[in-house]
Amino acid sequence: MNNPELNNPIRNNVEVNGNVGQVSGMEVPRFGGHSTFARLPRIEDVSKYDVAILGAPFDAGVSYRPGARFGPAHVRQASRLLRPYNPAQDVSPFAKLQVVDAGDAIMNPFNIQEALVGLEKHSAILIEKGKPLFTIGGDHTIALALLRSLNKVYGQIALVHFDAHLDTWDTYMNASYTHGTPFRRAWEEKLLIQDKCMHVGIRGPLYDKTDLVNDKKFGFGIVSSTDFNNQSLDEIISKVKSRVGDAPVYISIDIDVLDPGFAPGTGTPEMGGLSSRELLAIVRGLKDTHLVGADVVEVAPAYDHAEITGIAASHLIYEMISIVASKN
Amino acid sequence: MNNPELNNPIRNNVEVNGNVGQVSGMEVPRFGGHSTFARLPRIEDVSKYDVAILGAPFDAGVSYRPGARFGPAHVRQASRLLRPYNPAQDVSPFAKLQVVDAGDAIMNPFNIQEALVGLEKHSAILIEKGKPLFTIGGDHTIALALLRSLNKVYGQIALVHFDAHLDTWDTYMNASYTHGTPFRRAWEEKLLIQDKCMHVGIRGPLYDKTDLVNDKKFGFGIVSSTDFNNQSLDEIISKVKSRVGDAPVYISIDIDVLDPGFAPGTGTPEMGGLSSRELLAIVRGLKDTHLVGADVVEVAPAYDHAEITGIAASHLIYEMISIVASKN
Amino acid sequence: MNNPELNNPIRNNVEVNGNVGQVSGMEVPRFGGHSTFARLPRIEDVSKYDVAILGAPFDAGVSYRPGARFGPAHVRQASRLLRPYNPAQDVSPFAKLQVVDAGDAIMNPFNIQEALVGLEKHSAILIEKGKPLFTIGGDHTIALALLRSLNKVYGQIALVHFDAHLDTWDTYMNASYTHGTPFRRAWEEKLLIQDKCMHVGIRGPLYDKTDLVNDKKFGFGIVSSTDFNNQSLDEIISKVKSRVGDAPVYISIDIDVLDPGFAPGTGTPEMGGLSSRELLAIVRGLKDTHLVGADVVEVAPAYDHAEITGIAASHLIYEMISIVASKN
Amino acid sequence: MNNPELNNPIRNNVEVNGNVGQVSGMEVPRFGGHSTFARLPRIEDVSKYDVAILGAPFDAGVSYRPGARFGPAHVRQASRLLRPYNPAQDVSPFAKLQVVDAGDAIMNPFNIQEALVGLEKHSAILIEKGKPLFTIGGDHTIALALLRSLNKVYGQIALVHFDAHLDTWDTYMNASYTHGTPFRRAWEEKLLIQDKCMHVGIRGPLYDKTDLVNDKKFGFGIVSSTDFNNQSLDEIISKVKSRVGDAPVYISIDIDVLDPGFAPGTGTPEMGGLSSRELLAIVRGLKDTHLVGADVVEVAPAYDHAEITGIAASHLIYEMISIVASKN
Amino acid sequence: MNNPELNNPIRNNVEVNGNVGQVSGMEVPRFGGHSTFARLPRIEDVSKYDVAILGAPFDAGVSYRPGARFGPAHVRQASRLLRPYNPAQDVSPFAKLQVVDAGDAIMNPFNIQEALVGLEKHSAILIEKGKPLFTIGGDHTIALALLRSLNKVYGQIALVHFDAHLDTWDTYMNASYTHGTPFRRAWEEKLLIQDKCMHVGIRGPLYDKTDLVNDKKFGFGIVSSTDFNNQSLDEIISKVKSRVGDAPVYISIDIDVLDPGFAPGTGTPEMGGLSSRELLAIVRGLKDTHLVGADVVEVAPAYDHAEITGIAASHLIYEMISIVASKN
């Protein structure tokens, strides 16, 4: 490039331990510069990485309010507020690990199955050799593609699924692959370890009582949202941890696990969800598990206000990267 | 009608036990079709009903932010998210009972007393022979009309009143019938059972200390919002239930009982309210009471965001119908 | 039904010349009652009809901002403001014709082609024997289904297409049926009369100059948005009318033909569009054409503000029904 | 007061020609300080005044979206942007005249007629001896009270009425005094000069063709919104001016005369209105008339966005005060 | 003034014990009249005062979302909802004390240090002789000016600081005076009592672990937001009270101590904050401390929704005034 001074895409990023971190908030105001996740380098801008963050801009699988296709751009913009040191876990994740923004997977908005293949391929490249991947949805359909690519590295895995909904339905208007069905498909495809999966935060009306019966058959345990009324956070953390044990764990967070008051920007909100502090506590409580990847899905920016849903989503990803960093 | 195929207004509704339920969410996307409450049949479309839902589009009684006149339309639109099975109460209310949307009462926006007469007459028809009625406000003024028509069927009743405000004021600018006075009038008209009525969620500044003295005189007990800081949900439920005993119970929920973070779309918000999970817990805790009717009022859509207030209101009605269904 | 007084779904509607019109705005406040289009009767509630209004809640064909699936519900809610007499055309359309709300077509959100078949079938029933149909989108994909069903009654027709975009692209990510392709497909399926079709309001960047070349080949004329800078409204009306002549005319209005200032609630807004007064003038100017049907599409409520986009859409349908009524 | 330095409420206001003007925008940032109209002194803070501005916070007369009760506070907040010199009329109105903010009239929200009496009394005091009064609504009902008090000073007057609606209806649900009826009542009370009144900007559907017949009978001329399509601004100004002649003129501006794109924050928006530049041109064009008072009504802040409706309303008042100042 | 009837600026205010209180909500609807805080008299309108409320419209010190310059106007508008009697503290603060709205300090938006001087001077006048002052921000930079003026009356004081952030950073882009540094500067200027200061509600990522080390060195204790997960409100109150002892206490509340769900209208929101009920409980729990002043800062109205952030801010000020009133 003909302007040597401006030629280096990571010229303003802080480097610690050989890891290229965020653009310095002390030199470049956080509202300035490109909108990569947490102002981290793009994957193309560094020579190696330990952890990748991928966007999955897709919402053709939603049954009610669409818009999660804009989730990755929105969460990246909201992630400008993240700073390098996480006191809650006492770790500086971007100093411990080379974390990169891997951009967005190409997902065909007009063909759900082709879109899933696109994401599966893209994520498979990023996680080869066991690198953790954190994906920003998109709707919950994307989890299936991610579980498929993880399966090739880890075999069956344990799932900790934060959501208002079970997402183990069979079909919806004859469609097998929607945001209500990823974990039914995953179970059928034997991607999950039987009896090591757990839903957290379930609530709201169902289509039928057999939804619960089926779900149990697929090997899921449930911590419902109302369980938070009379169980302590420590009890719930223990319950989740004892279920997943030392299996490789994938965390899938549908942002609608939060109450609509904390996360209005989503597609199928249900009254009576978790508070943001409860959710943070449970996620942080999983820090000794064998976390191999995660997603945060269903952020629908057109329904968000003051970016509060996007800020929550970006912070959750940050905490989960911190879990990985704490162990390295 | 000249198009036989389209001639049946309930052709897409699910029928169970002879009850016509919701339009099938598996066949017709929930964002499609007419906006009746929970996509249930209109009262005109079925030959009998057990429970009616009525809109009361009226806000001439409000003292601050108006707009609750659009509450019924807004809550109906938000109620599209409701599904048929309620796991929290283990009941499918629309399969147990024939629930119908009875449309809106005609309430004159320029004449409060005439409006109350209109609602009283309309509701009286719907509840004859003891059918439970669930009303979507509208501002809180409407509760007086409903208590009047209930009185003709049940005599005096017990009231569980969820609200930030007492609503037992006397007059406001010489007006006797406003959203701040319905329960004072109800007490004067001897519609309530002395000492069997309770406010839940009271908070915020008052006009005068005598507001509390008067309120007690009218026979109300109070669980204030701050009581939720150091009393368990079970304790509060017990307190409410022991107060109402086995009397016929009317539940009146001003949506501002929720904190503004959970219910911004209302007219006189007060800091420090209930969380949506707390409110759900208390309402569900009333399941063994003798519930004869209820209202959810003060949803002002122009101040709502992402329908979160409307969703809460629709869910509360759903839970209360489930209480009735659980007993049938 | 067991409540005779409330048994008649059209008990509050005004009847003129044997036609059941709107719910009376003098008796029932316009913010009350069910949300049918313009508070007209549902198709099931009357014994015959002359003109039907149909919702097409579908947006799986959109390439940018989704949300038009909520268009029909939003436009119906906004249409409460319509009154019975149209002074601009000196006609009372609902007194001249029996106009009904035919509800929504069932369109599979996960399968575009199946969705088109659903709409084609539903609309075919409604237009049999030449009844005009007015459809509320939904995204522009739906126009293809409507042109197909019209073809069975009228053969090839002339199209007046108001839009910022040509919508004559070939495929988008290998998808043949999207909101950018309906009129290419229609031309291929020989649904349109060569050289009797016209785009009005075209503007904004294209993918390639050949987009224009192809479009001309398909037989379209163009009145661009910038043409409104130096041609009078009368000149433009003449140009459109002389093109369509006395052929059967279908009007398809993508609401994004309006400038984003007048219609923010849409999916692919382009700077520099028509004003609402300009659009009204052109539409009214088509009153002597042989109008056989129309749609208004691409209203995406999540991006609307104060219902201004919905109000515009509802008014446009009202004007086009008035055209039909003026000739009867 | 015990803090002499802060003791003078107009210590930051600019004084020219003995008139106390706005708080200086060069010393106190315009976002700071109390929210009087245009940051002018309160009526209590100066010893005399030439022109008063009065708020009429009232919306019990509205038939659709309420909220204009918050209009005065909103328009005052938006008026902070006004500066002292008006180049369009080449006048510094607050230097030529002592203009004051007279606060709000007390209007009972539960009793329309009592509210009108309150406003009539308050305005009568302010206009005694022929001082022009500019009133911020509030819904259009308030115009009747203002015409009544003007009548006592001027006798019958000419009315220039900017609105989408005629506001000459008779009753609405048996109510005689609503925002749709003020000019019918004014005609009946002989407050207006027959054949010297004019509506400007009329559009949208009516209840009946006789609405127009009656309106004409009451002596109104009409410049419709569509007339702006083919008549020049100068022609329209001439038409209005020749109608009012040299009679005392009252201007009543319903903000919905603007298209919803320019003024979304209002209660009964109609597609196809005036642009803000057109409205400004006509209002300024009335500068040689004998203006004795004016109102700007129907600003409903809950539906406004980025204060654009409030800014328009405040600017219109500023232009009309400038007309008075130009003649002094 | 030439209109004796309207000549008294406090003609509608309630007077108790010789104190001029709020405009009567029973006579003047709360949405009407000038927007002073809680509808109290301006400082110029009464002859003495006990407690003053001051606006500090300034946001040149913010590092992310600006807009707190509009905070004072917004909080005043939201404060219309406050009523005279506070049942939570059993006191009528405006009857016990003469509370006045002192308007806004003049703060130069283009020169941070000059702005601080402006506020320091203005506040020093208001607090002379030990009158408590309550300030509405503005961004957190303003706290330094207030601590400086308090220092002249009280010497060093104890600080109870509610915030998501420490605000003890050193510089930001070489700027010493920003919203992230006031308490570092205060410590350097010896305005605070070592070991008698406390942060409450801290959370979110930091720049570096040394941020915490420094903070401790400056003599601050911390109750973090996550401490609310496993400590009772009473425990936390005790912790804070035992730290400040009987020293003069200044409370500084950054509204972002609340979770974004409760206070979206702020500049640097962090997930996982306090609920509004928790914050109210802690603030009320400080009622026996020696409170000498307080601020509520960082309300950024452009990001607020339905005024919920403004309502919270106004209520917090009300509670703190009530603390002072309870002791008088």
Place this chain on the structure above:
Amino acid sequence: MNNPELNNPIRNNVEVNGNVGQVSGMEVPRFGGHSTFARLPRIEDVSKYDVAILGAPFDAGVSYRPGARFGPAHVRQASRLLRPYNPAQDVSPFAKLQVVDAGDAIMNPFNIQEALVGLEKHSAILIEKGKPLFTIGGDHTIALALLRSLNKVYGQIALVHFDAHLDTWDTYMNASYTHGTPFRRAWEEKLLIQDKCMHVGIRGPLYDKTDLVNDKKFGFGIVSSTDFNNQSLDEIISKVKSRVGDAPVYISIDIDVLDPGFAPGTGTPEMGGLSSRELLAIVRGLKDTHLVGADVVEVAPAYDHAEITGIAASHLIYEMISIVASKN
């Protein structure tokens, strides 16, 4: 990088004539991928460029509503809608020229003059050898830095300034460098060609009549917003073009030149502005001038709705790049 397949940051961009253009909208949905302007390559990703686009995230110079610091991120996000071929100018700008997104200049938010130096340096590098630069503001203060760096390449230049405001004020609260003063400073620094500069769109109240006198003295001509009422677009274009002649031209567009209805997302909106079609016409009309650079400033996203202001800003930049491309 260890993932060769993903190693190329421009792997999805379309290349024409050796120029790397936008990410292909046919392969990657426009809502996906990083948010560079128009999805063009970053400056670091290509080996040479012809035209650069630079963000200037800065708003410390604003006198009313802040927030333009988020303008660059917002306009980039809105620019995803731009396609490669511009039919209005019959040119494919990104095929004719290598256009790149040069990221954001570093501008100190706490020190206006230091910020200007930062932008001046950064822009000077980008424009060396006469490359056109297009800058996204930021507030209007930034124009001064850009005029300074242009001066080093071109000497004095002609300015076409679209704005509601003159921006030739002297100081504001003693500050010389604010968004109201850039062109006064530029004139003093002799950066502009006397009598070859022009304001377009001026309107709204001024501080004093001498504002206009001064402005004329500085060599500016004015086409006011009201001139658009009675002059044709062609006349106005001629007037502007004859003024600038063949001098090097800089275009500075304050987005508030548009009416608030078209551009609500700005800081000092004024009623009565240009329509988006008018502005586009004038800008396009300048295509034969010697355009050397431009800015679009004062987009304040917190006040925008549905991105309509951002879309307008991005389109204006696109049109101006097209002017440059048309001549190459």
